[in-house]
Amino acid sequence: MKFFLLLAAGALVAGCTVPMTIQTVPEPSSDTEMAPPVPKKHTAHRKGLDPELRRAVQQATRAAAADGIQMKVTSGWRSKAHQRRLLDEAVARYGSLEEALRFVSTPDNSAHVTGDAVDIGPTEADVWLEQHGATWGLCRMFANEMWHFELATTPGGTCPEMLPDSSYRNR
Ligand SMILES: [Zn+2]
Numbered sequence: 001m002k003f004f005l006l007l008a009a010g011a012l013v014a015g016c017t018v019p020m021t022i023q024t025v026p027e028p029s030s031d032t033e034m035a036p037p038v039p040k041k042h043t044a045h046r047k048g049l050d051p052e053l054r055r056a057v058q059q060a061t062r063a064a065a066a067d068g069i070q071m072k073v074t075s076g077w078r079s080k081a082h083q084r085r086l087l088d089e090a091v092a093r094y095g096s097l098e099e100a101l102r103f104v105s106t107p108d109n110s111a112h113v114t115g116d117a118v119d120i121g122p123t124e125a126d127v128w129l130e131q132h133g134a135t136w137g138l139c140r141m142f143a144n145e146m147w148h149f150e151l152a153t154t155p156g157g158t159c160p161e162m163l164p165d166s167s168y169r170n171r
Contacts, residue, residue, distance in 0.1 A: 048077025049115045053151050056136035057118055060129060069128045074147065075119040080107035102144065103166040109170050111141075111150055119147045134159050142166050 049057075057073060064071040078086070084107050090100035104110075111117035114115045120126055133139060139152035139159035145166070153159050163169060 010084065012129065021053040038061075043089060049118065050151070053116060054061045056138050056151060056155075057120075057149075060133060060138055063135075064128050067128065069125050070122070071125040072121050073118050075112065076117075077115045078110065078112040079128075080113055083107040083110045083113050084136050101167040105166050105169075107153065109166075117148060119145075120149055121147055 019050075030066065050169045059072075061071045077092045083105070087100060087106060089098050090104040094100045094103070095132050107113055112119075120129055123146070126140075129138060129149060130140045130146065133149060134153055135156060137153050138149045139153045140146065140162060141148055141150050141152065143162045149164075
């Protein structure tokens with residue numbers, strides 16, 4: 001039975017892709033070269049994180065799951081080059097460096113570059129973590145970024161007051 005299903009699936013795939021790939025004919029080798037970096041890229045943002053922050057996020061993620069909330073790190077550690085790209089994109093989007101800096105920090109100022117910040121999603125996880133994160137020292141830092149968390153208090157402590165946006169940190 002399994003064999004027949006595989007055959008059927010193979011026939012379907014072949015039937016679907018043959019007409020579409022006639023013009024492009026992708027090289028099989030380029031496919032296999034493209035495949036491995038995906039999981040690497042996926043874990044890099046966690047590997048560069050401060051170990052204490054990573055542990056706190058892991059514990060919070062488990063507690064959230066027990067409450068029925070799926071918590072995901074959408075962005076963690078970033079290279080300076082990546083942060084620079086994000087800032088360039090924000091300048092293009094918002095029209096000025098000053099406005100862009102309200103949403104994206106410079107490579108030298110970003111807590112993501114030093115491995116001291118995580119962005120969390122989806123929204124219900126952000127809401128949950130803002131309520132419970134201090135248990136592990138995790139605090140929402142900026143009024144305009146509900147997804148951005150850092151270790152900013154001792155476990156069980158009180159989070160500092162939020163800044164209006166990340167540009168206030170360096171004023
Ligand atoms: Zn962030």
